[in-house]
Amino acid sequence: MKILSAEQIRAADAYTIQSQNLRSEELMERAGITIFNWLHQQLNGSPVTLHIFCGIGNNGGDGLVVARHLLEHGYKIQVYVVNYSDKRSQDFLINFDRLKEQKVWPEILKEKSPMPDIQDGDIVVDAIFGTGLNREPSPWVGRLMQDLNSGKNLLVSIDIPSGMFLDKPSDLGRVIHANYVLTFQHPKLVFFLPSTGSFCEQWVALDIGLDEAFINSLDTDYELIGYHEIRPLYRFRSKFSHKGTFGHAVIAGGSHGKIGAIKLAAEACLRSGSGLVTAYVPGCGLNPLQSSIPEVMVLTDGEEKEIREIKIPFQPTVVGIGMGMGTSKPSLAAFRSFLEGWSSPVVVDADGLNMLAKEKAMLKLLPPLSVLTPHPGELERLIGSWKNEFEKLEMAREFVKKVGCILVIKGAHTIVLDKEKGYVNTSGNPGMATAGSGDVLTGVITGLLAQGYTPLEAALMGVYVHGRAGDLCLQAQSMESLTAGDIIIQLGTAFREFYLEDSTQSNEEEGE
Ligand SMILES: NC(=O)C1=CN([C@@H]2O[C@H](COP(=O)(O)OP(=O)(O)OC[C@H]3O[C@@H](n4cnc5c(N)ncnc54)[C@H](OP(=O)(O)O)[C@@H]3O)[C@@H](O)[C@H]2O)[C@@H](O)CC1
Ligand SMILES: Nc1ncnc2c1ncn2[C@@H]1O[C@H](COP(=O)(O)OP(=O)(O)O)[C@@H](O)[C@H]1O
Numbered sequence: 001m002k003i004l005s006a007e008q009i010r011a012a013d014a015y016t017i018q019s020q021n022l023r024s025e026e027l028m029e030r031a032g033i034t035i036f037n038w039l040h041q042q043l044n045g046s047p048v049t050l051h052i053f054c055g056i057g058n059n060g061g062d063g064l065v066v067a068r069h070l071l072e073h074g075y076k077i078q079v080y081v082v083n084y085s086d087k088r089s090q091d092f093l094i095n096f097d098r099l100k101e102q103k104v105w106p107e108i109l110k111e112k113s114p115m116p117d118i119q120d121g122d123i124v125v126d127a128i129f130g131t132g133l134n135r136e137p138s139p140w141v142g143r144l145m146q147d148l149n150s151g152k153n154l155l156v157s158i159d160i161p162s163g164m165f166l167d168k169p170s171d172l173g174r175v176i177h178a179n180y181v182l183t184f185q186h187p188k189l190v191f192f193l194p195s196t197g198s199f200c201e202q203w204v205a206l207d208i209g210l211d212e213a214f215i216n217s218l219d220t221d222y223e224l225i226g227y228h229e230i231r232p233l234y235r236f237r238s239k240f241s242h243k244g245t246f247g248h249a250v251i252a253g254g255s256h257g258k259i260g261a262i263k264l265a266a267e268a269c270l271r272s273g274s275g276l277v278t279a280y281v282p283g284c285g286l287n288p289l290q291s292s293i294p295e296v297m298v299l300t301d302g303e304e305k306e307i308r309e310i311k312i313p314f315q316p317t318v319v320g321i322g323m324g325m326g327t328s329k330p331s332l333a334a335f336r337s338f339l340e341g342w343s344s345p346v347v348v349d350a351d352g353l354n355m356l357a358k359e360k361a362m363l364k365l366l367p368p369l370s371v372l373t374p375h376p377g378e379l380e381r382l383i384g385s386w387k388n389e390f391e392k393l394e395m396a397r398e399f400v401k402k403v404g405c406i407l408v409i410k411g412a413h414t415i416v417l418d419k420e421k422g423y424v425n426t427s428g429n430p431g432m433a434t435a436g437s438g439d440v441l442t443g444v445i446t447g448l449l450a451q452g453y454t455p456l457e458a459a460l461m462g463v464y465v466h467g468r469a470g471d472l473c474l475q476a477q478s479m480e481s482l483t484a485g486d487i488i489i490q491l492g493t494a495f496r497e498f499y500l501e502d503s504t505q506s507n508e509e510e511g512e
């Protein structure tokens with residue numbers, strides 16, 4: 001699903017009005033009714049009081065439409081106009097009059113107005129600012145937002161939490177902390193970034209009939225990926241395939257005390273369908289690997305405790321490298337000389353990334369379209385520090401263009417970047433913040449590359465399937481107990497869902 005910028009949202013809005021021959025107030029009515037229907041479905045006529053805070057633009061206009069429909073369906077409402085400007089929009093004014101026709105006179109809140117009386121358990125609907133925010137809210141509006149945030153009320157934001165910019169950092173002291181964001185048609189990038197995402201606890205994208213053909217024609221910087229985007233990439237196996245069809249992956253790394261990283265990555269690689277898997281480890285890895293995963297072949301370095309040279313006596317399809325490897329001078333030299341002699345995409349993780357950060361000249365040795373899988377700490381070592389999430393993404397995009405790689409920025413919503421686009425993943429859960437889960441991801445991506453998926457496909461499918469396997473773990477256990485090994489076990493079910501016609505996946509429309 002495409003993630004639109006503020007400008008693209010305005011364009012889709014304008015295009016829809018024109019192509020469907022609508023008046024803008026009719027689109028607002030449709031938007032407001034859609035929000036009302038969602039609320040009505042959840043509340044089912046409950047006697048709770050809803051306090052609707054409206055700005056003076058179109059987001060406020062939406063709030064007024066919602067208020068009118070709530071009233072018509074017998075809900076108890078209190079409506080406020082947060083009067084931060086005199087420039088009321090046309091459609092706001094139309095709906096302001098319609099509400100007054102229903103004998104509702106909203107309370108006008110100004111700088112010195114006392115905070116309205118809201119009882120614990122009442123619901124607050126936030127329609128103060130939408131996508132038209134173009135400067136910081138003034139301090140008194142910020143204070144009102146803080147008061148609303150500190151109450152014991154469910155906070156439902158229309159379109160976006162008020163005070164949040166879509167394409168630049170926001171002053172988070174002046175942003176509504178929404179329990180639910182009822183957004184129009186497509187989710188916004190800020191819902192998925194760590195700093196702003198925590199202000200959007202759950203989001204729901206509501207279809208208001210914006211022209212999807214037009215939206216599909218837009219070239220967006222970001223896309224959301226879930227089951228429906230990944231399934232078409234899935235390749236069914238032909239009846240006459242054999243293990244040679246699915247490649248031979250090498251998982252290289254490990255050092256004394258860190259052979260487990262290779263065990264996890266190699267097993268995940270195998271369970272993602274690589275025909276053959278060989279682990280390349282220092283001598284101390286031989287026995288533990290041979291006894292724990294007999295399906296995986298093992299090659300050892302002459303050294304016992306760390307890798308000092310990487311000599312692979314056959315031509316592997318793909319190499320995943322760096323997990324638990326350490327960054328000592330001899331290991332770095334081995335990595336460098338491996339890259340000098342290697343020309344097809346590699347998957348680099350963990351200490352492989354740290355070595356690239358230590359000796360940036362090695363980045364030039366990376367074969368084109370190699371997949372790099374940093375967590376935030378590794379990313380910072382690679383690209384330098386950033387002031388905010390937007391700068392981070394800009395810097396990461398620059399890096400991708402310069403190096404010619406695919407970058408998998410790991411996190412709650414992992415973002416896969418190639419030179420064209422960013423893909424925001426929707427699967428996964430905080431239970432996956434556990435030792436070794438990144439090693440599993442590297443194994444999965446390497447296994448997919450071994451089978452012939454392109455590097456971008458392997459990164460996208462790998463990230464989605466890894467998160468999905470993590471989510472499946474929670475059907476039988478808790479976030480606390482989840483281990484990286486459990487994720488490997490669930491890979492089977494996660495892949496199997498691609499065979500099923502009617503999967504129950506629907507995380508595109510609703511997220512947390
Ligand atoms: N897209 C769609 O498909 C649909 C969109 N719809 C709805 O429209 C919403 C966008 O509405 P919007 O453009 O009127 O802007 P909104 O956020 O209400 O702000 C109002 C005005 O406030 C001003 N202003 C800005 N910052 C300020 C500040 N800090 N302090 C003071 N003033 C400030 C600024 O005007 P300015 O003063 O700069 O001229 C701005 O124009 C969108 O989120 C959705 O809810 C639906 O109705 C239909 C379908
Ligand atoms: N809160 C979270 N929600 C979803 N996925 C998460 C969360 N925290 C971590 N993960 C995932 O778990 C993995 C952690 O990787 P990493 O930090 O490299 O772990 P390790 O180094 O222990 O292997 C990443 O794929 C990341 O996206």
Ligand SMILES: [K+]
Pocket residue numbers: 059126127128129130157158159160161162
């Ligand atoms: K809002």
